[in-house]
Amino acid sequence: MKRAIVLGAGIQGVSVALGLQQQGFAVVLVDKAPDCLMRASFRNEGKIHMGFVYANDPTFKTSMLMLRASLSFSRLLDEWTGMEIDWQALTSHPFMYVIARTSLVEPDRLLQSYERLQHEYRTVLKQEGGSYLGQRPDSIWRSLSAEYLQAWIDEKFSVRGVQTVEASLELGGFRRIMRAALDRCNTIEPYFDCSVESVTRTAQGFRVEGSRRDGVSWESHGDIVVNCLWDGRLKVDEQMGIPPQRKWVYRLKYRLLGTLPRKLDGLPSLTGVLGPYGDVVRYSHARTYISWYPACMRGWTSSLSVPKEWDRLCAGQLEDGEASRIARDALAGFEEVVPGIAQTEIDVVDAGVIFSWGKTDIDDPGSELHERYHIGVHHYDGYFSIDTGKFTCAPLFAQEFLDCLR
Ligand SMILES: Cc1cc2nc3c(=O)[nH]c(=O)nc-3n(C[C@H](O)[C@H](O)[C@H](O)COP(=O)(O)OP(=O)(O)OC[C@H]3O[C@@H](n4cnc5c(N)ncnc54)[C@H](O)[C@@H]3O)c2cc1C
Structure with missing residues (x-):
């Protein structure tokens, strides 16, 4: 053997x-x-990317890779685990993409990229088969009305958005x-x-x-x-x-898990695009994931190895003061997008490392971090x-x- x-x-x-x-x-x-x-x-957002977030890669190669990867994800894992995994039970509520007024990519260009994604989605399903976490919806996104958006989102941040079928996996269950x-x-x-x-x-x-x-x-x-x-x-x-x-960079990024205040009970999962904003991931039976990039991205190195100190943070061993400072800063940042979110009760703060090729951060429209192919x-x-x-x-x-x- x-x-x-x-x-x-x-x-x-x-x-x-x-x-x-x-x-x-x-x-x-x-x-x-x-x-x-x-x-x-374990300590990431668990989003099974279809490519929506990579609209600033002009080659479209990253979106294509994510689309192919997302459509084979559940099929391959069912095969290797020898099970028919209940993907529905692990899946979050689908993501709404909220287009920021300060987006690095113009809204019309974002929508063009989503149109193309819809077209390629049909082609990949036809040529390679598969499904998106066990589902094969005809359409993967639609525009949202400004009224719907304003129920949750501060109009100073955005008045445009789309509803997608993209979702995250609950990583404890996975x-x-x-x-x-x-x-x-x-x-x-x-x-x-x-x-x-x-x-x-x-x-x-x-x-x-x-x-x-x-x-x-x-x-x-x-x-x-x-x-x-x-x-x-x-x-x-x-x-x-x-x-x-x-050139490469390792980033240390934190996540928060907690319970939203009552008045945000119906808040959908959401991602702010395109730039250094944040995400909320909603599950029916698990805590809400929150991340606000400017407050949660707290480490950056281009050394061959990550600093020893990161090990403790990636194992979830933060001191109380550290955890509450990060939670407070992240929620205060997100409050400008989703009014009321600062009242969230956070009970987990920990970090993960992101490795990517590139030199500059995502607020630079020319950064290689917008490509992942x-x-x-x-x-x-x-x-x-x-x-x-x-x-x-x-x-x-x-x-x-x-x-x-x-
Ligand atoms: C906050 C955050 C959010 C993210 N969100 C998403 C998302 O929504 N969707 C998405 O697709 N991706 C996301 N990512 C990226 C994703 O988490 C990674 O791409 C993916 O988990 C990497 O998987 P891996 O198995 O390669 O790494 P890991 O899960 O880190 O596995 C590597 C393993 O190697 C071990 N190891 C390392 N060095 C040594 C050593 N010297 N000796 C022995 N063991 C060692 C570690 O203990 C670890 O268990 C996110 C990342 C972070 C940090």
Whole structure:
């Protein structure tokens, strides 16, 4: 039996591991966290992007990638988990896109891009099949009236918006499903609480070495290695002699979870476009997710590795003062968009790392952060490195990796 060592047990590593075991591999799945999907794949917004947010990529390549990835997401995970996942039960209320008066992209250009998305959606469904989280609606967006918008949104921020079918996944429930799928596979061996320090090519394949949380060292041997380490990926690639070819940035971004005030009970999920605004994600049976970019984006580095200090924040270990300061600033910012939101009771504040190619932040219309298509699978003779790019893309890239292996 061939043996694969998969580095990182986020959505990317778990998708790869499940796919590999179905191909007959014995898999070692390594993560420094105590369990799978504990980092970026748990502390993000969970939006399965169809491409609406990438209207500032003039090539349209990012929107196309997101569309293809979103339409294969549920099909691939159903296949690898061996289940028919109840996607409806995990799905948020659909997103309204609120077009800011200060949008980086003119409203008419945004609408043109959404028109194109609608057209491509039909084409991709026809050519590649699939569904959007189990659904195949005819139409993926429609304009909203100014009256509807004004029920929730301050007119100083916006008087235009569209309703989309795009949604997020409730990540606690999603994590439990992925965990149960791993538990059912007796050919996937979890090495949790184990950090990866080096990968070496040997005559037989690869040796991976690192240390456990208790300081004891570990090593494992495999025929192939798949690097899905996200914020740890570049360092291991470089140690393998594969330095990055472009400028990159790691951002530390916080999320808030809480309960909206009564008077906002009917507030839909929403995303402000296009620029450094924020999102609200509404679920029927889970807390509301809130993020306001100017207050929640609090770390930026172009070093090879992220600062050690970020580890604590990404494991959700904030001090009370820190958490309440971030929550207060974020809600005060969002109050200018959704009056009343400052009364939200927040009970979770934690952070995740976003890796992207680029040099400047999203308030720069020319920033590479508005593009996300230079991502995916890299192959170096048995050593694979996957730049997930977005949560949305992980199953598609796991499939591309399996195709590459064949
Ligand atoms: C606040 C926020 C909001 C986001 N919103 C969205 C969204 O709405 N939609 C979307 O599509 N994407 C979103 N993203 C991006 C998305 O979270 C990531 O693209 C995705 O989760 C990356 O998955 P991954 O498996 O590659 O990384 P991770 O889930 O981070 O997995 C990598 C794993 O590697 C482990 N690891 C790292 N280094 C080492 C090491 N040296 N040794 C051992 N283990 C190591 C980590 O513990 C981790 O478990 C968001 C990100 C953030 C932070």
